[in-house]
Amino acid sequence: MTGSSARPDGRLNVRARRPAKLVVAFGLLAALSAALWVAPPAGAQEGVGHAEAVGDGPPGVVHLTFDDGPDQLFTPVLLDVLDRHGVRATFFPLGRNLERRWGSDEIQDLLNRGHALGNHSIHHRQLTKEHPWRVAADLDEASALLASLSGFRPGCYRAPYGDRNATVDEVAGSLGLVHVAWTADPQEWRNPWVPVVVDYLVGERHDGSVVLLHDRKWLSLHIVEEVVPRFLADGWRFDVVPDCRPPGEREARMATRTPGDVPVGRIEAIVEVSDELSRGVAVVGWAYDADRPDGGLVVRAALDGDRVVDVATTGPDHGFAVTIEGAVTLPLCLWAVNAGTVRHDSSLGCHRPGPVPDWQPPAG
Numbered sequence: 566m567t568g569s570s571a572r573p574d575g576r577l578n579v580r581a582r583r584p585a586k587l588v589v590a591f592g593l594l595a596a597l598s599a600a601l602w603v604a605p606p607a608g609a610q611e612g613v614g615h616a617e618a619v620g621d622g623p624p625g626v627v628h629l630t631f632d633d634g635p636d637q638l639f640t641p642v643l644l645d646v647l648d649r650h651g652v653r654a655t656f657f658p659l660g661r662n663l664e665r666r667w668g669s670d671e672i673q674d675l676l677n678r679g680h681a682l683g684n685h686s687i688h689h690r691q692l693t694k695e696h697p698w699r700v701a702a703d704l705d706e707a708s709a710l711l712a713s714l715s716g717f718r719p720g721c722y723r724a725p726y727g728d729r730n731a732t733v734d735e736v737a738g739s740l741g742l743v744h745v746a747w748t749a750d751p752q753e754w755r756n757p758w759v760p761v762v763v764d765y766l767v768g769e770r771h772d773g774s775v776v777l778l779h780d781r782k783w784l785s786l787h788i789v790e791e792v793v794p795r796f797l798a799d800g801w802r803f804d805v806v807p808d809c810r811p812p813g814e815r816e817a818r819m820a821t822r823t824p825g826d827v828p829v830g831r832i833e834a835i836v837e838v839s840d841e842l843s844r845g846v847a848v849v850g851w852a853y854d855a856d857r858p859d860g861g862l863v864v865r866a867a868l869d870g871d872r873v874v875d876v877a878t879t880g881p882d883h884g885f886a887v888t889i890e891g892a893v894t895l896p897l898c899l900w901a902v903n904a905g906t907v908r909h910d911s912s913l914g915c916h917r918p919g920p921v922p923d924w925q926p927p928a929g
């Protein structure tokens with residue numbers, strides 16, 4: 566089940582490892598956290614939906630997207646599969662499925678793990694065949710539903726069947742929604758042979774490419790299991806679609822919590838640190854529990870396979886920054902320990918180090 570406190574399977578490592586040591590570092594960490602807490606502009610990256618360069622060029626970022634969920638069985642399994650590989654994706658759940666199947670805890674769990682959300686309408690109608698007021702009503706209702714569960718209205722949408730025109734875009738734009746198209750569609754509803762899908766996706770990958778999949782299909786799980794390790798081994802990375810991260814997400818999500826609720830949070834950056842004296846990973850993020858309104862929430866990590874250690878405590882602004890020194894099992898899995906009175910610790914997902922994010926030192 567999603568959000569359980571059970572640790573993912575740590576890779577058993579017979580080799581003895583140097584114990585990890587926790588050091589709160591300044592310098593890089595301070596710079597990282599300053600940059601990240603100033604909230605980089607959403608959509609700063611270009612390239613999503615622009616498919617000029619097709620083909621297998623130098624490694625870049627690929628965006629996995631999953632439409633039409635949530636599914637009671639496949640979506641939670643998919644979230645665990647993505648965590649096991651330490652990759653992030655963007656979900657376009659269908660309003661009518663969401664209404665019946667998921668509440669705020671499930672949506673916050675998806676966001677806690679670092680994934681992003683977009684609007685895929687309530688009814689999955691072909692929007693170009695609808696009167697503009699019906700398009701507006703459908704998309705607006707879906708955004709309101711997502712906001713009721715997540716705390717914020719989505720910044721992106723995907724038209725059902727990708728079917729849109731200038732009128733649909735104008736209506737969506739008036740609701741603050743940027744369209745997210747795809748550059749590769751394996752058509753898993755045709756039940757293709759998975760090796761053929763892998764070859765196809767390798768041939769279509771380029772920096773900023775967007776892969777369309779569906780978390781209501783079991784074959785999507787199989788495709789992810791094959792494609793993700795292959796891409797990672799070739800040096801490719803996976804990240805959410807930048808347009809689907811609206812500003813103010815953190816505060817809006819925090820506002821959904823009341824005392825007794827499970828915590829919310831997110832890992833903002835994880836960076837490999839290596840010099841002559843030490844090596845490890847620097848982690849910057851935030852976590853919030855309404856039972857600890859002044860901070861002091863414990864963040865826990867799985868180190869060296871099955872060893873679980875408290876690595877950080879949130880500050881008064883609910884942020885944390887820590888360098889975990891030593892041999893760190895990757896992907897690194899973290900939790901916000903439930904300071905509330907009931908239920909489980911919140912998974913903050915499992916993560917691979919990425920590049921140092923771009924940032925500007927604060928002026929003055």
Ligand SMILES: [Zn+2]
Pocket residue numbers: 632633685689725726
């Ligand atoms: Zn769809």
